[in-house]
Amino acid sequence: MTKKPTIRIGRIDFTNVWPLFYYFPFSAFGDELEVIQQVPTGLNRAMARGEIDLGAISSFSYGEHFDEYMIFPHMSVSAYSHVKSLLLFHRKPLEELNQAKVILPTTSATTVNLLKIILHKFYGVQPEYVYAAPDLDTMMKTADAALLIGDHAIKASWEEHGYLVTDLGAEWTRLTGEWMSFAVCAIRRQTVEQFPDLVRRVYNGILESKEKSLADLTGMVRDAQALYGGTSEYWTHYFTNLCYDFGPKQWSGLTLYYRYAAELGFLEREVTLHIWEDNSLVRVTE
Numbered sequence: 001m002t003k004k005p006t007i008r009i010g011r012i013d014f015t016n017v018w019p020l021f022y023y024f025p026f027s028a029f030g031d032e033l034e035v036i037q038q039v040p041t042g043l044n045r046a047m048a049r050g051e052i053d054l055g056a057i058s059s060f061s062y063g064e065h066f067d068e069y070m071i072f073p074h075m076s077v078s079a080y081s082h083v084k085s086l087l088l089f090h091r092k093p094l095e096e097l098n099q100a101k102v103i104l105p106t107t108s109a110t111t112v113n114l115l116k117i118i119l120h121k122f123y124g125v126q127p128e129y130v131y132a133a134p135d136l137d138t139m140m141k142t143a144d145a146a147l148l149i150g151d152h153a154i155k156a157s158w159e160e161h162g163y164l165v166t167d168l169g170a171e172w173t174r175l176t177g178e179w180m181s182f183a184v185c186a187i188r189r190q191t192v193e194q195f196p197d198l199v200r201r202v203y204n205g206i207l208e209s210k211e212k213s214l215a216d217l218t219g220m221v222r223d224a225q226a227l228y229g230g231t232s233e234y235w236t237h238y239f240t241n242l243c244y245d246f247g248p249k250q251w252s253g254l255t256l257y258y259r260y261a262a263e264l265g266f267l268e269r270e271v272t273l274h275i276w277e278d279n280s281l282v283r284v285t286e
Helices: 017-019 025-031 041-050 059-064 108-121 136-140 150-157 169-176 189-194 197-217 218-229 234-242 248-264
Strands: 007-012 033-038 053-058 071-080 086-092 100-103 128-132 143-149 162-168 180-188 273-276 282-283
Touching: 007 017, 007 041, 007 189, 007 197, 017 071, 017 150, 017 180, 017 197, 017 234, 025 197, 033 041, 033 248, 041 053, 053 059, 059 071, 059 108, 059 180, 059 248, 059 273, 071 189, 071 197, 086 108, 086 169, 086 197, 100 108, 100 180, 108 143, 108 180, 108 248, 128 218, 136 143, 136 218, 143 150, 150 218, 162 169, 162 197, 169 180, 169 248, 180 189, 189 197, 218 234, 234 248, 248 273
Parallel strands: 007 033, 007 053, 071 273, 100 128, 100 143
Antiparallel strands: 053 180, 071 180, 086 143, 086 162, 273 282
């Protein structure tokens, strides 16, 4: 008896990606799928090593490995302006952070490099970057600024801390006029070639989850409150404000991000977006 093909899905438990998998019909796939929980940086590494086949990975990680991946259309974690969960806490204005100590979280790739692009390209400052676990109080004991992402940023934003706070999504849009996509739903090319029908079913399952989640936020809002606190109004606005589409507007903003990242040496070369299509052919966007 031939074993069914298995796609290993990497799942980030940050609330900002919940809609993509909240209503995903895992039970309908039986042993065809395996789900592996990861933080963003762990998922990035596992996907690069071929230990995971599909996941909502950091956009920056796609840029590092784009020859090996395709991106599902119509699904991402994007924003035009404020995100509320990608926050820089700082003691002095951004233009005064030259040679300042800026602590970065160990859980991010896209946002860390977005911060570097903003500070280097638009403010002309070169801070000293140090990595640490994402805890605002501990980070700011020795730093002039600290970056937090995801649920760590959300919870820190509710505290009385007295720091200046810059939402990096809002800052990117203010400076460039573009969207920013922080995570994309990527799949290894090899998996598409091996299991095209299963890939199509998984894609449809994620798309259905996204549409159902956003049509009725009640379940996600209730679960977010139970896990992290906050008001139903906060979480409703949070999920509504984020964009889970991935089309030409998002492609344009992400392409600019990749161009700047390559210019500054954060990526080895400029990145091409390989968009998966329902017939499993690849459309390349320049």
